[in-house]
Amino acid sequence: MEKYREFFKVEIVDGDRKFFVLRPASINRPYDQSVMFIKEKMVEKWRVFCTVQDCLIYWPNSHPIPCELQKLHKVVACKDPRMAYSRFFHDNHISGYPIQAPFHEVGGAWICDAAVIGPGSTVMPGAYIGPDVIIGENVYIGAGAKLVGRVECGDNVVIRENVSIGADGRTTDRDSDGKIVTMPHFGGVIIENDVEIGANTVIERGAIDDTVLSRGCKIDCHCLIGHNSFLGTDSILVAGTVLLGSVHTGANSYFAGNVIVRNQLSVGSNTLVGMGSVVTKAVPDGVVVYGNPARPKG
Numbered sequence: 001m002e003k004y005r006e007f008f009k010v011e012i013v014d015g016d017r018k019f020f021v022l023r024p025a026s027i028n029r030p031y032d033q034s035v036m037f038i039k040e041k042m043v044e045k046w047r048v049f050c051t052v053q054d055c056l057i058y059w060p061n062s063h064p065i066p067c068e069l070q071k072l073h074k075v076v077a078c079k080d081p082r083m084a085y086s087r088f089f090h091d092n093h094i095s096g097y098p099i100q101a102p103f104h105e106v107g108g109a110w111i112c113d114a115a116v117i118g119p120g121s122t123v124m125p126g127a128y129i130g131p132d133v134i135i136g137e138n139v140y141i142g143a144g145a146k147l148v149g150r151v152e153c154g155d156n157v158v159i160r161e162n163v164s165i166g167a168d169g170r171t172t173d174r175d176s177d178g179k180i181v182t183m184p185h186f187g188g189v190i191i192e193n194d195v196e197i198g199a200n201t202v203i204e205r206g207a208i209d210d211t212v213l214s215r216g217c218k219i220d221c222h223c224l225i226g227h228n229s230f231l232g233t234d235s236i237l238v239a240g241t242v243l244l245g246s247v248h249t250g251a252n253s254y255f256a257g258n259v260i261v262r263n264q265l266s267v268g269s270n271t272l273v274g275m276g277s278v279v280t281k282a283v284p285d286g287v288v289v290y291g292n293p294a295r296p297k298g
Contacts, residue, residue, distance in 0.1 A: 005023060006022040006023065007022065007023045007024065007094075007096070007186055008021075008022065008023075008092070008094045009021075009022055010035075010088075010092050010094075012054075012056050012074050014073075014074040019033065019054040019074075020033060020054075021033050021034060021035050021054075021055065021056050022034070023035070023186070024036070024186050024208050025052075025055070025208065026208040026209055027042060027045060027048055027049075028209055029208075029209060030048055030049055030051060030052045030055070031052055032052045032053055032054055032055070033054045033055065034052070034055050034056075035055070035056045035057075035085065035088055036049070036055055036056070036057050036058070036085070037057065037058040037059075037081035037082055037084065037085035038057065038058070038059060038060070038081060039060065039081060039082065040060040040062055040063065043060065043063050046066060046069065047068075049069055049072070049073065050068055050069070050072065052072070053072045053073065054072070054073065055072070055073045055074070056073065056074050056076070056088070057069065057073050057074070057075045057076070058076050058078055058081035058082075058084040058085050058088075059075050059076060059077050059078070059081060060077070060078070060079075060081055061077040061078055061079055065077060080173075082173065082183075083173050083175060083181060085183070086171075086173060086181045086182065086183040087175070087181055089183070089184050090181055090182075094184060095184055096168075096184030096185055096186050097168075097184075098130055098132075098148050098149050098166075101113070101114060101130070101131035102114075102131075103128075103131075106123065107123070107124075107125060108124075108125025108126060109123040109124065109125055109126065109127040109128070109129065109141075110127070110128045110129070111123065111128075111129045112129060112130050112131035112133070113131070114131035114132070115129045115130065115131055115132075115133045115134075115135070116133070116134045116135065117129070117135045117139075118135055118136045118137040118138070118139065118155070119137050119138075120137050120138040120139075121135055121136070121137065121138060121139040121140070121141070122139070122140050122141065123141045124140075124141060124142050124143040124144075124145075124161075125143050126143045126144040127141050127142070127143060127144060127145045127146070127147075128145075128146045128147065128148070129141070129147050130147055130148045130149060130151070130166070132149060132150040132151070132188075133147045133148075133150075133151045133152075133153070134151070134152045134153065135147075135153045135157075136153055136154045136155040136156075136157065136193070137155045137156070138155055138156050139153055139155070139156070139157045139158075139159070140157070140158045140159065141159045142159060142160040142161035142162070142163065142199065143161050143162075144161050144162040145159050145160070145161065145162060145163045145164075145165070146163070146164050146165070146166075146167075147159075147165045147166055148164075148165070148166040148167065149166035149185075149188060149189070149205050150166070150187075150188030150189070150205070151165050151166050151188060151189045151191070151205075152188065152189070152190050152191065153191045154191060154192045154193035154194075154195070154215075155193045155194075156193055156194050157191055157193070157194070157195050157196070157197075158195075158196040158197065159197045160196075160197060160198050160199040160201075160221070161199040161200070162199055162200045163197050163198075163199065163200065163201050163202075163203070164201075164202045164203070165189050165191075165197075165202075165203045166188070166189050166203070166204075166205045167202055167203075167204050167205070168184070168185040168204065168205065168227070169185065169204040169205075169207070169226050169227035169245055170182070171183040171185070171207050171227065171245065183207055184207075185204075185205055185206065185207045185208075185227060186206075186207070186208060187205050187206025187207055187208055187209050187210050187211065187227070187228070188205050188206060188210045188211070189203055189204075189205050189206075189210060189211045189212075189213075190210050190211070190212045190213070191213045192212075192213060192214050192215040192216075192217075193215050193216075194215055194216045195213050195214075195215070195216065195217045195218075195219070196217075196218045196219065197213075197219045198219055198220040198221035198222070198223065198239070199221045199222075200221055200222050201219055201220075201221060201222065201223045201224070201225075202223075202224050202225070203224075203225045204224075204225065204226050204227040204229075204245075205227060206227050206228045207227050207228055207245075208228075209228060210228075211225065211226075211227060211228060211229050211230070212229075212230045212231065213225070213231045214230070214231055214232050214233040214234075214235070214251075215233050215234070216233055216234040217231050217232075217233070217234065217235050217236070217237075218235075218236045218237070219231075219236075219237045220236075220237055220238045220239040220240075220241070220257075221239050222239050222240050223237045223239065223240065223241045223242070223243075224241075224242045224243065224244075225237075225243050226242075226243055226244045226245035226246070226247060226263065227245045227246070228245055228246040229243050229245065229246060229247045229248065230247075230248040230249065231243075231249050231253075232248075232249045232250045232251040232252070232253055232269060233251040233252070234251055234252050235249055235250075235251065235252060235253040235254070235255075236253075236254045236255065237255045237259075238254075238255060238256050238257040238259075238275075239257050239258075240257050240258040240259075241255045241256075241257070241258065241259045241260075241261075242259070242260045242261070243255075243261045244260070244261060244262055244263035245263040245264070246263055246264045247261050247262075247263065247264070247265055247266075247267065248265075248266045248267070249266070249267040249268075249271075250266075250267065250268045250269025250270070250271070250285060251269045251270070252269055252270045253267050253268070253269065253270070253271045253272075253273075254271070254272045254273065255273045256272070256273060256274050256275035256276075256277070257275045257276070258275060258276045259273050259274075259275070259276070259277050259278075259279065260277075260278050260279065261273070261279040262278075262279060262280050265279060265280075265281070265282050265283075266282045266283070267279065267282070267283040268282075268283055268284045268285035268286065268287070269285045269286070270285055270286045271283050271284075271285065271286065271287055271288070271289070272287075272288045272289075273288075273289055273290070273294060274288065274289065274290025274291070274294070274297075275290070276290075276292070277289060277290045277291055277292065277294040278291075278292040278293055278294060279293070279294045280293040280294070281293070281294075
């Protein structure tokens with residue numbers, strides 16, 4: 001998330017005080033003039049909001065609102081802060097979709113004028129490179145690949161055919177009437193040096209913060225890496241692996257073919273997840289798990 005970027009502009013009235021909120025932010029990276037929420041289980045970390053000002057914060061009504069926050073922000077107590085945060089965008093008609101930008105054709109690829117492509121990089125025909133994309137040196141981007149939204153790509157990266165990077169995930173909840181409310185995505189994708197991504201893989205951008213593929217990761221064809229996920233250094237995903245939203249893995253993790261990892265789980269360093277496994281609980285460092293649900297070997 002760019003610290004000072006203006007994604008939208010909504011006026012907030014708080015008694016005699018008025019201010020504008022311009023961007024989303026998270027408890028991990030709070031910014032001035034942003035919209036945020038905090039879950040009940042995270043309330044003890046509320047003091048991080050004291051480092052910024054003029055924000056709209058959705059707060060669980062099961063806890064009293066600290067006076068310090070009320071002096072700095074508009075704090076709204078509600079039953080479900082995450083839902084209220086999502087409804088803010090719905091009610092203000094804010095989608096977060098990438099905007100159309102001027103582009104030019106180069107060798108059959110569509111490259112937006114504002115995109116940055118480093119020396120020695122190759123973009124094959126049919127690829128699309130959006131205006132907020134930064135590509136390092138000696139990167140290969142295969143035919144039909146699409147890089148949209150904010151994507152930062154390091155050096156010596158390989159992105160094979162028909163890969164989609166920066167697509168939105170489906171962050172949804174149902175309100176009290178059963179209506180589905182979707183949280184728009186504003187985060188990006190960070191791809192570090194020496195990463196390889198196989199054909200037809202989808203990498204979703206973060207909802208608020210970024211999805212990160214650390215240095216040296218190797219991702220096979222037909223994989224899905226969900227929004228807000230963090231893939232540790234030198235990790236391997238074999239074909240068909242699905243990491244749902246907010247999965248965090250350690251370094252040197254190995255996921256065999258057709259593995260599914262439930263959202264918001266951590267998988268430790270130096271782990272091996274066996275072929276076809278369904279991971280429903282956190283996996284500690286240095287173990288082998290397999291099966292449905294996945295359990296340690298032996």
